[in-house]
Amino acid sequence: MSTVRHFMNKRCVFHLSKVKTTLLWMDKQRRLFSTTKASNTVMSAWVIDRYGSNDVLRYTRNASFPDYRYPLTGIIKVVAAGLNPIDISMRGGYGVSSMSMQRDPLNINQRGSEFPLILGRDFSGIIMECPLSNPDFKVGDEVWAAVSPYKQGSLAEFVMMAMVELSPKPKSISHAEAASIPFVGCTAWRALVETGGLNEFNSANKRILIIGGSGGVGTFAIQLMKAWGAHVTVTCSQNAERFLRDLGADHVVDYTAGPVEEPLRDLEKFDLILDNIGGDTERWALGLLKPWKGAKYITLISPFFENTDQLGIPDGMLQNFATVFYKVVKHLANGVHYRWGFFQSDRIALDIIGDMVDAGEIRPVVDETFSFSQVPQAFEKLEKGHARGKTVVQVSED
Missing domain, CATH: 3.40.50.720 (NAD(P)-binding Rossmann-like Domain)
Incomplete structure (x- = not known):
């Protein structure tokens, strides 16, 4: 009996030790992933509160800061964002049913919960927060990527992205040029x-x-x-x-x-x-x-x-x-x-494309660049069609 009791005590000690180790690891991860956000609760962004034409675009300094709950994500300061025809379509409500299903599969008929909605898919910027255990990137690295349409977009000061979706920005081009390519x-x-x-x-x-x-x-x-x-x-x-x-x-x-x-x-x-x-x-x-x-x-x-x-x-x-x-x-x-053919975020593709850009095999094609205060004019330009390449918004200084 004493042998059994001794064995059970050892098992309890082992499991308590394992739980303690797990809790310490979780607390460490929480602290690693929340190093600089304390002073940020809101950010500047262009949002829409309903679907419609260009007059639904609204600038705000009080957009919700990216929800940084997941350990394998990072927060990126957006330097430049690219516009695409899908932004015009989404402004008018295109894809609302499918987007709602992807945002919340359990409440696919609960429309309107996506507002205020930030448009914009492409971005190029600088990592502000990321897991310290991430082997590929660190704070301060320049990256580019494209945001999936069902997520909050890039016409904002910051975006939140899974680290596996980020790719190093090509060194040979500016952020504005880089923002013309990912999507x-x-x-x-x-x-x-x-x-x-x-x-x-x-x-x-x-x-x-x-x-x-x-x-x-x-x-x-x-x-x-x-x-x-x-x-x-x-x-x-x-x-x-x-x-x-x-x-x-x-x-x-x-x-x-x-x-x-x-x-x-x-x-x-x-x-x-x-x-x-x-x-x-x-x-x-x-x-x-x-x-x-x-x-x-x-x-x-x-x-x-x-x-x-x-x-x-x-x-x-x-x-x-x-x-x-x-x-x-x-x-x-x-x-x-x-x-x-459909868009799909692809880090491997962007890695290869970035190498081709730096090798001079692919060059960015920017039709016109607008300041962050000119987002409505950028949408008007895009909506006219007949562009020669991409319309880009300079969100912050390069």
């Missing part, structure tokens, strides 16, 4: 590499058509494909031709000169088409692909968010499944692969 870079990477199956080893002499080449994704995709040796054809307006040729485009087709499909039909067929325009494009574009040779049509204009916004989550998801099944099977019967 479009990750979107193009997802479409061309993850979905399209292209890489630096298999892209040589592939024929690529980029429909809508003068926007952010288009200008990035041109440079990526040329760096990997592909032959790139783009569509754009006549006054953008020289601009896109300077980025490396081999052949430019002016869509303002008449039906753009007619001159494209006279060209050799393509291995991959990246469609940034949507609409009526796929009616004629799929006929430009090489049939039965693994050719892919990848569109960035999907009906998925629109379906869930109009039909709700259950019916919208069902409609999405029916759309995917119908289009994939229909076009596969004609020998081509129909796919959708």
Whole structure:
């Protein structure tokens, strides 16, 4: 009996010691992850309190400071932020059902809880807080990344990001230039590499058509494909031709000169088409692909968010499944692969892209830079369309 009692006492001591060690570790982590926040409870930001046009944008000095509860996240001071067409769409309420589901899966019908909402996806900035145990970064490091659409965005003094989503900012460019790349870079990477199956080893002499080449994704995709040796054809307006040729485009087709499909039909067929325009494009574009040779049509204009916004989550998801099944099977019967491309935060992609930027293979394309006080004007500029690259907001001094 004494042996059993002795054994049980040892077990109790062992478990108490283990609990004490765990509590000490948790307290240490809490202190490591909360070194400088004490003086910060609010920050400056541009927010919206309802969906609508440009007049819903509101500047505030009292936006909630990033909620720093998670041990593998960091707080980054935003130096520059990039705007994208999705910011215009989200300002108007696009994707609200799907975003609400991602923000809180248990309360998918509780709309409005996202307000005040901060827009902006790209950013480049400086780490202000991060886990001291993190092996890749430290306070003061310059980083870039893109914020997922369901999270609070980058038009603010600070953003909170998981450390695994951050990538070192390229050393050869400014923060404003760096802020023009992450969202479009990750979107193009997802479409061309993850979905399209292209890489630096298999892209040589592939024929690529980029429909809508003068926007952010288009200008990035041109440079990526040329760096990997592909032959790139783009569509754009006549006054953008020289601009896109300077980025490396081999052949430019002016869509303002008449039906753009007619001159494209006279060209050799393509291995991959990246469609940034949507609409009526796929009616004629799929006929430009090489049939039965693994050719892919990848569109960035999907009906998925629109379906869930109009039909709700259950019916919208069902409609999405029916759309995917119908289009994939229909076009596969004609020998081509129909796919959708989506943004996905990708630290590995940004690491590679950053190296390519520093090597001079990809350069940032900034159409215009606005100050932080000019965010409404930046949205107006973006909304007019026909940009030559990205619209960037300088949030703080470089």
